Amino acid sequence: xxxxxxxxxxxxxxxxxxxxxxxxxxxxxxxxxxxxxxxxxxxxxxxxxxxxxxxxxxxxxxxxxxxxxxxxxxxxxxxxxxxxxxxxxxxxxxxxxxxxxxxxxxxxxxxxxxxxxxxxxxxxxxxxxxx
Numbered sequence: 001x002x003x004x005x006x007x008x009x010x011x012x013x014x015x016x017x018x019x020x021x022x023x024x025x026x027x028x029x030x031x032x033x034x035x036x037x038x039x040x041x042x043x044x045x046x047x048x049x050x051x052x053x054x055x056x057x058x059x060x061x062x063x064x065x066x067x068x069x070x071x072x073x074x075x076x077x078x079x080x081x082x083x084x085x086x087x088x089x090x091x092x093x094x095x096x097x098x099x100x101x102x103x104x105x106x107x108x109x110x111x112x113x114x115x116x117x118x119x120x121x122x123x124x125x126x127x128x129x130x131x
Contacts, residue, residue: 005094099127
């Protein structure tokens, strides 16, 4: 299942996010040729136990990494990503019925001296109803 499309569709469709990163929103890794600022995200999926019946809901944990040249810019992007995703109402996104997106955590900002970049990791939980 292409759950990446859910996160990409929401973030790339949010003007406040694209004003800061443009189209530099990537699954898994950031295209190094494009430079910062950028967003990368990855997912892990856990089906909900339905006591012997076919699974009808997937729980998805999304880790989003914000990368920027400036620490304040990284904070601004993280704030807009959280605003775009946290506690969205149930809706259909990219053909999936998304029941809920919940902000789970923001880990401390990391600085890479080798790359001269700041990174902020965010985690979200997503519930998706299966057809």
